[in-house]
Amino acid sequence: MSPSTVLGYAAPAAGSPLELFTYGEPELGEREVRVAVSHCGVCYTDVHAIGNHFGVFSFPLMPGHEIVGRVTEIGTEVSELREGDLVGIGWQGRCCGECEWCVAGEEHLCVAIARCGTWTPYGGFSSAVVVDSRFAYPLPAGLAPEAAAVLMCAGVAVYPPLRRYTTPSSRVGVIGIGGLGHLALQFAHALGNEVTAISTSPDKEEEARRFGADHFLVSTDRTAMEEAEFGFDTLLCTAHGHLDWGNLLNTLTKNGRLVLAAFPPLELGVGASEGVSGPLVDLVVHQLSITGSFLGSRAEMREMLAFAQDHGITPRTESMPMSQVNEALLRVSQNRARYRIVLVNP
Numbered sequence: 446m447s448p449s450t451v452l453g454y455a456a457p458a459a460g461s462p463l464e465l466f467t468y469g470e471p472e473l474g475e476r477e478v479r480v481a482v483s484h485c486g487v488c489y490t491d492v493h494a495i496g497n498h499f500g501v502f503s504f505p506l507m508p509g510h511e512i513v514g515r516v517t518e519i520g521t522e523v524s525e526l527r528e529g530d531l532v533g534i535g536w537q538g539r540c541c542g543e544c545e546w547c548v549a550g551e552e553h554l555c556v557a558i559a560r561c562g563t564w565t566p567y568g569g570f571s572s573a574v575v576v577d578s579r580f581a582y583p584l585p586a587g588l589a590p591e592a593a594a595v596l597m598c599a600g601v602a603v604y605p606p607l608r609r610y611t612t613p614s615s616r617v618g619v620i621g622i623g624g625l626g627h628l629a630l631q632f633a634h635a636l637g638n639e640v641t642a643i644s645t646s647p648d649k650e651e652e653a654r655r656f657g658a659d660h661f662l663v664s665t666d667r668t669a670m671e672e673a674e675f676g677f678d679t680l681l682c683t684a685h686g687h688l689d690w691g692n693l694l695n696t697l698t699k700n701g702r703l704v705l706a707a708f709p710p711l712e713l714g715v716g717a718s719e720g721v722s723g724p725l726v727d728l729v730v731h732q733l734s735i736t737g738s739f740l741g742s743r744a745e746m747r748e749m750l751a752f753a754q755d756h757g758i759t760p761r762t763e764s765m766p767m768s769q770v771n772e773a774l775l776r777v778s779q780n781r782a783r784y785r786i787v788l789v790n791p
């Protein structure tokens with residue numbers, strides 16, 4: 446195949462708006478596939494990356510990691526995919542394949558994970574991506590491409606921790622009702638949990654209940670938060686902004702667990718002069734745990750897609766042309782997407 450050009454949108458520097466960016470189509474490795482991007486969801490992690498919030502990104506950066514498209518070329522060692530297959534691709538596009546975590550089938554914990562992003566070197570806000578074929582997942586028949594795109598990151602961000610840390614009798618609080626949260630409510634409901642949506646926005650109650658919430662808690666309502674004391678076995682945090690961790694941790698029962706599926710500022714506040722502050726005292730006295738959850742294994746990704754299909758779990762999406770990527774990113778950064786924006790290539 447003659448080399449051609451990939452067209453996409455990249456940030457030339459940290460914090461810059463994305464600009465049209467082209468690069469020559471890279472050669473395929475023997476286990477890689479080339480995928481023509483038809484849809485790409487916009488995730489808050491794209492906002493973090495463009496802003497270089499964790500200081501680990503290099504520029505120009507082409508984000509985009511909730512990808513759906515068709516395989517256009519396969520490497521010589523690829524046997525499980527064919528040209529023309531419809532696949533979904535999430536944040537992880539490769540792994541080292543050699544560390545203890547990769548060998549154990551937990552590639553999302555790969556020691557080289559920082560270099561395993563689908564966007565390394567170029568992501569899905571573009572016409573095509575190249576990834577390791579093991580991270581291009583055939584999609585269940587009948588799953589709409591917009592929905593599949595969102596499941597590839599937002600879905601796998603919330604399903605594995607719910608499976609890992611809850612049982613059908615668990616009382617689960619989902620913090621933040623946005624791109625991840627509206628899916629977490631659906632998955633938790635389908636898993637049989639007693640589900641509470643926890644939000645700063647009272648106007649989200651009606652929709653949260655439609656997504657599967659049994660209860661709705663306004664996190665700024667002091668009385669309601671006091672009444673919810675010791676009310677949850679598990680809190681799943683899908684929010685990105687500053688949160689009142691003291692009040693939220695009060696709602697966990699003894700031995701309860703807070704699971705972070707997003708990257709909010711976590712200030713438990715050890716003041717130099719005040720000594721150990723309230724939330725940390727509660728952490729010890731009530732034997733609470735704080736756990737992170739990042740992506741999922743390849744097996745969990747496949748299980749999540751099948752579970753979503755079986756239970757009719759459907760992300761609420763709005764579509765925009767790929768060319769409006771900056772407008773989409775602005776809306777996501779301002780928490781104005783309902784609930785996920787999916788960019789569509791012409």
Ligand SMILES: [Zn+2]
Pocket residue numbers: 488489490491510536598599
């Ligand atoms: Zn994401």
Ligand SMILES: [Zn+2]
Pocket residue numbers: 540541542543544545546547552554555556557
């Ligand atoms: Zn590895």
